[in-house]
Amino acid sequence: MAGEAEPTGPAPRRAALLRRRAASFGHAFRGVGAALRTEVHLWFHAAATAAVLGLGLYCGLARWEWVAVVLSVGAVWGAELLNTAVEAVVDLVSPEYHPLAGRAKDVAAGAVLVVALAALVVGLLVFGPYLLPIWARINGL
Numbered sequence: 001m002a003g004e005a006e007p008t009g010p011a012p013r014r015a016a017l018l019r020r021r022a023a024s025f026g027h028a029f030r031g032v033g034a035a036l037r038t039e040v041h042l043w044f045h046a047a048a049t050a051a052v053l054g055l056g057l058y059c060g061l062a063r064w065e066w067v068a069v070v071l072s073v074g075a076v077w078g079a080e081l082l083n084t085a086v087e088a089v090v091d092l093v094s095p096e097y098h099p100l101a102g103r104a105k106d107v108a109a110g111a112v113l114v115v116a117l118a119a120l121v122v123g124l125l126v127f128g129p130y131l132l133p134i135w136a137r138i139n140g141l
């Protein structure tokens, strides 16, 4: 922390390190909270995440299937948050129109699209075998 004297001795140094780590976690959670407050489409992601996790419980997914689903959901959230950060930085440094600013935003949005499409494929591969028989039964096939 600025202006704070460096602690001496192993125990105070460890305590200071832990305080800094805790503060970093606090900043990260504040970032997620700020993104949720400002980006309405993240609420759609929150609802989709809840639906996917609920469906996973309903289907009784195997351990490896949960691994694939949790990694996919986490990747989409990570990409969305990075996209939000890129948008904020671009708006800060280039509030006026600039082709590079547009490209930066488009590429960041493209990253979200790629991860979301991969997550969709994972979802079809994982949930397909559980949901297809139910769909077939409902349709009398």
Ligand SMILES: Nc1ncnc2c1ncn2[C@@H]1O[C@H](COP(=O)(O)OP(=O)(O)OP(=O)(O)O)[C@@H](O)[C@H]1O
Pocket (backbone or CB within 6 Å): 039, 087, 090, 094, 095, 096, 097, 098, 099, 101, 102, 103, 105, 106, 109
């Ligand atoms: N400063 C800029 N200079 C040039 N093009 C820009 C600029 N800002 C935005 N754009 C273009 O407009 C598109 C939409 O930008 P915008 O900031 O509205 O993001 P968005 O994708 O609608 O996200 P959100 O709705 O979360 O703000 C960008 O992908 C980019 O092509």
